[in-house]
Amino acid sequence: MENSKHCEICDLSSFNLHDGIVCSLTDKKANFIKKCPDIQLDNKMKEKLIEINTEFQDSKYVKKLAIGNIFFYGLIGLAVLYLCYYLSFKLLELGVFHTGTIVIFVIGIFIVGIGFGTLNYSRQKSNVSSPKKINLDMLTELYQIRYLFESNISTDVMGIKETKIKLIVNGETIEKVSRY
Known part of the structure; x- marks a missing residue:
């Protein structure tokens, strides 16, 4: 797996036009084998x-x-x-x-x-x-x-989709409703 995939979910990643996704700690592309020792997994x-x-x-x-x-x-x-x-x-x-x-x-x-x-x-x-x-x-x-993801998708008469989302990760529950 590409190292940049790790950076896509890390809160310490940033982006520049020259290199793309880089680590904000080093301002360079990720350079590690298998697992990043400095990864910070939260919001992203x-x-x-x-x-x-x-x-x-x-x-x-x-x-x-x-x-x-x-x-x-x-x-x-x-x-x-x-x-x-x-x-x-x-x-x-x-x-x-x-x-x-x-x-x-x-x-x-x-x-x-x-x-x-x-x-x-x-x-x-x-x-x-x-x-x-x-x-x-x-x-x-x-x-x-470990995470648990549940979703309930429905479409109304006008063709508008409503998705009710429930994500449980690290003991935290996030609920969200989106319409599109």
Whole structure:
């Protein structure tokens, strides 16, 4: 693991344009093997625990919604495609070809695509949040920090997400509610 990952959760880290994240004690990039002897874990660590775990839980929530969208839009899209198929054969029996069936076919494909588009978005979100969560958990394990993170995500009728967060770390409980 990169040493800069340790600095991202350390309160002693700072940033300069030339070197990026540096240690405020030495004004240099972190230079240690496995574990930083001077690391100070408090506010930045708690912020990262909330940020990364919230992002990870949100990606799981989006995955559940995406699976529901695949079934919902998939069934509607297949129904539209079946309607197109049925209508095409009925019109061909009458000896008529109508371009409306092509439009209906495109609409059906588009509706099916909406369902799979949400799944693709869910995978991208998971591919970003999962490595961050793994790195954070490796760091907390390395520095023997035990934490408990709970979140409850809900979406109202207007599509606004509300996330209730509860983080317990080192005996301290932090509760937060965010809307986005």
